[in-house]
Amino acid sequence: MVVRNQLNALHPRKCLFMGLLVLSSLANAGEGLFGWIYTLDLQPKGSLEFEQRLQLTTGQANGKYDFWYSRSELEYGLTDDIQVAAYLNAYSVNAAQNYINPEVCGDAVSCTSGYGVPDSANEFDGYGKTGLDGGSLEGIWRITNPVTEPIGIGIYLEPTLGKLKNAFESRLLAQANFIDDRLILAGNLVLENEQLKSTGETIPESLIDILLGASYRFAPKWSGGIEYRYHTDYNSYFWQNQVQTANFIGPNLHYADKNWWATLAWRYQLDGQCMGEGTAECSGGNVWDSHGKNEIIAKIGFPFS
Amino acid sequence: MFLAGASAISSPCLAHARIYISVEQAQKILFPGSQFTLQPILIDQALQASLKKVSGVHYPFRGEHIWRDQAGNFLVIDEVVGKHEMIRYAVGITATGTIQGIEILEYRESYGYEVAEQQWRQQFVGKTAHDPLKLNRDIQNISGATLSSKHITDGVKRVMYFYQVALKGAN
Numbered sequence: 326m327v328v329r330n331q332l333n334a335l336h337p338r339k340c341l342f343m344g345l346l347v348l349s350s351l352a353n354a355g356e357g358l359f360g361w362i363y364t365l366d367l368q369p370k371g372s373l374e375f376e377q378r379l380q381l382t383t384g385q386a387n388g389k390y391d392f393w394y395s396r397s398e399l400e401y402g403l404t405d406d407i408q409v410a411a412y413l414n415a416y417s418v419n420a421a422q423n424y425i426n427p428e429v430c431g432d433a434v435s436c437t438s439g440y441g442v443p444d445s446a447n448e449f450d451g452y453g454k455t456g457l458d459g460g461s462l463e464g465i466w467r468i469t470n471p472v473t474e475p476i477g478i479g480i481y482l483e484p485t486l487g488k489l490k491n492a493f494e495s496r497l498l499a500q501a502n503f504i505d506d507r508l509i510l511a512g513n514l515v516l517e518n519e520q521l522k523s524t525g526e527t528i529p530e531s532l533i534d535i536l537l538g539a540s541y542r543f544a545p546k547w548s549g550g551i552e553y554r555y556h557t558d559y560n561s562y563f564w565q566n567q568v569q570t571a572n573f574i575g576p577n578l579h580y581a582d583k584n585w586w587a588t589l590a591w592r593y594q595l596d597g598q599c600m601g602e603g604t605a606e607c608s609g610g611n612v613w614d615s616h617g618k619n620e621i622i623a624k625i626g627f628p629f630s
Numbered sequence: 631m632f633l634a635g636a637s638a639i640s641s642p643c644l645a646h647a648r649i650y651i652s653v654e655q656a657q658k659i660l661f662p663g664s665q666f667t668l669q670p671i672l673i674d675q676a677l678q679a680s681l682k683k684v685s686g687v688h689y690p691f692r693g694e695h696i697w698r699d700q701a702g703n704f705l706v707i708d709e710v711v712g713k714h715e716m717i718r719y720a721v722g723i724t725a726t727g728t729i730q731g732i733e734i735l736e737y738r739e740s741y742g743y744e745v746a747e748q749q750w751r752q753q754f755v756g757k758t759a760h761d762p763l764k765l766n767r768d769i770q771n772i773s774g775a776t777l778s779s780k781h782i783t784d785g786v787k788r789v790m791y792f793y794q795v796a797l798k799g800a801n
Contacts (some may be wrong), residue, residue, distance in 0.1 A: 369741065369774030405773040472776045473766060505688045506777055543714045581714050583738065618715040 334498050347555045359552050359571070360577050360622040365477040365500045368402030375399055376626040384618035386608045387435045388422030390449070394458075401424020405590075406470075410463035416441060422452035424613065428605035437555030440615035441489060443525040445625045459487030471500040471509075489523040507542040509550075510517060518562050531559045540577065548579040554592060556616075560602065571612045573620065588624040649737040653720065656665030656733040657705055659695065660722030666705055671796055680795070684698055685788035687781070689716075696797070698769055701725055704797055709783040712739045713777050721754075721789045727798060729754045733787060754786055755799040759794035763787035 353495070356366055368374055378396040391429045393416060400410040418441035429448070430436035446452040471477025481496035482506040494559040515534035520527055530535040534557070540550030551574065556568035575592030597612030599605075640714045651659075656773050657666050671693035673681075681691050687710060693708035702725030709716045715738045722730035732754050734746040744750060762768045764778075772779045 372774075374739075402774075470776060472780055473771070505781065507711060544713075583714075 343570045349536065355578070356581055356586045356626060357578070357624045358509055358548055358579050359511065359538050359550070359594070360551050360588060360592070360624070361493050361554065361577075362513050362536045363465070363481055363496060363498055364470055364509065364511050365465075365498055366466055366477045366557070367406065367408040367465060370399050370402045372402045372628060374401075374628045376624060378622060378624045380423055380620065380622040382615065382617035385420075385423040385439060385616075386425045387615045388437075388610070389420060390421045390423035390613075390617060391417075392439070392615070393417040394443050396461075398463075400463075406467040408465045408467075410462075412461040412463065412485075414458040414461060414485070415456065416458045416489060417453075418442060419453045419454035421477055422449075424608070426605050426608045439613055441523050443523065445525055447469075448567065456467065458489050459485065461485040467566070471502045472506060475592045476501050487522075489521070491520040493518045504541075508536070509540045509548075511540070512537045516564075520562075529560065529562045531562055531564045533557045533559075534584075538577070541578065546581055547555060548581075550577050551566045551575070552577055552590065552592065556597075556612075558612075558614075566601055568601050569597065569599050569606065569614070571616060575620075579592045584628065586626045589622075591621045594618050594620075631632065631715075633694050638713055649743065651733060651735055653695070653697070653705070653707060656720040656722075656735060658732045659733055661703050661786065664699040664701065664703060664788070666699045669696050669698045669800075670694040671696055677792075683790045685784050687706070687729050687784050687788050691792065692795075693792075698800070700774055702800075703743060704741065706722060706789045706792070706797075707735070708785050708789050710735070710781040713742070717745075717778060717785075719782060720786065722760060723790070723793050723797070724783065727758050727793065729744065729757045729786070729790070731755055732782075734782075739778060740749060742772070742778035742796060744772045745778045750779070757790070759790040761790075763790060 328539040358364055382392040382396045384390060391406065395415040397413045398410050403409050420437050420439050420442050422435040422437055423428055425435050425440045429438050433449060437450060437452050438448060442452045461483055465479055465481045467479045469478045477500040479498035483494040483497055494517040496536040500511045502507060502509055513536040515536065517532045518527060519530040521530050536554040538550055538552035540548045542548045553585045554573040557567055560566050560568045563604055573592040573594040575590060577590035579588045592614060594611050597611050599607035599612060606612055607621055646729050673691055673693045678690060682688060688709050697705040704723040706721045709718050718736035720733045720735055724730050732751050737743065737746060750772060756765060763783060763786055766782045769783045
């Protein structure tokens with residue numbers, strides 16, 4: 326079969342139309358090799374991709390805590406080095422007796438609290454709610470390309486407006502490729518200013534996270550790796566008064582075909598501690614609030630035009 | 631019919647999910663009328679190491695798909711790593727050591743099909759083992775297909791070094 330010979334039969338206008346159609350539908354960059362770490366593999370100029378993410382944060386100190394967060398995203402390559410995106414975010418929370426810290430539960434052995442559970446909820450009953458959270462915009466500027474330069478560097482900005490929180494996330498993206506670009510080392514420095522609203526009050530918060538990861542393409546179409554998160558939280562908009570620190574680590578698996586890709590990743594909270602006034606969100610050597618013992622994310626991407 | 635098809639290869643209309651042409655077809659495109667015979671060469675560890683050092687390509691070179699015609703022209707088939715799958719391509723080398731042309735034999739990637747366009751492949755024609763054969767130096771990158779452009783360029787560099795150290799003396 327000589328696929329390219331088939332092109333002879335096409336009328337030039339039809340050929341051009343098919344070319345534009347298929348080229349655009351084949352454009353499949355912006356693949357998420359990692360669960361939580363962003364890389365510098367961006368959409369080529371003029372190409373569009375739909376991406377769906379679903380994250381489950383599960384397991385806190387006691388009882389049940391499942392927080393699902395869905396992000397439906399459209400990515401577009403403004404240039405080969407600038408990608409923009411828009412997200413629609415939704416959530417579902419189911420919690421019951423998931424806290425055991427006396428600062429929250431008082432004399433009770435356990436109570437219901439955590440991110441997504443409003444203060445107005447009865448702390449001794451289970452709580453469940455599903456709804457639309459809000460939306461986000463995203464911009465990524467790739468300053469250097471890791472395929473052609475020793476280190477790729479990029480800037481990521483993402484404002485979010487939501488029922489649960491408003492946030493402005495900034496990331497410094499770094500990436501180095503090795504072994505014919507099959508081994509990817511990536512790191513993100515994440516700075517975020519947040520206005521939490523899930524409890525019913527407006528609470529200032531900020532965070533600094535360091536994300537590090539490695540992914541290796543171990544077989545055609547398949548990559549696997551590991552990613553680590555060092556997390557810090559502050560009870561102010563601009564990183565004053567640190568209240569939390571935690572470490573997470575876990576594996577990831579990525580599959581990419583011509584017309585779609587998927588990534589599954591899991592990270593486990595190794596340890597966490599609270600300081601200052603934030604001790605209510607800690608127990609058993611871990612941090613809770615919006616964090617769980619386990620976090621699982623599934624992502625799938627479809628390029629289209 | 632085939633050569634007419636080959637001309638379509640050069641057209642911008644390359645947007646297919648897969649490119650495939652055979653070794654025989656590549657021979658006819660690059661050296662019309664020539665009769666090639668297979669002349670495999672064993673690549674020892676020292677040669678493999680020098681090929682890697684010169685080109686930066688880690689994926690091993692295999693010397694079992696080397697063809698030669700009576701005039702001393704060579705057709706070398708090689709593979710390099712693509713974004714998701716291997717990219718198989720052919721380099722035609724004249725008896726005087728210049729690149730006659732390159733042909734993409736198998737390409738099954740999500741994007742980057744522009745590497746099969748005549749305009750990009752034409753950059754290699756006439757180059758020798760003494761040329762840099764380096765992306766963004768004497769070979770222009772294709773925006774949006776950087777990885778494929780780079781790996782094929784590095785692969786051609788490796789093939790031409792291989793010609794210089796292992797094939798040139800055969801003529």
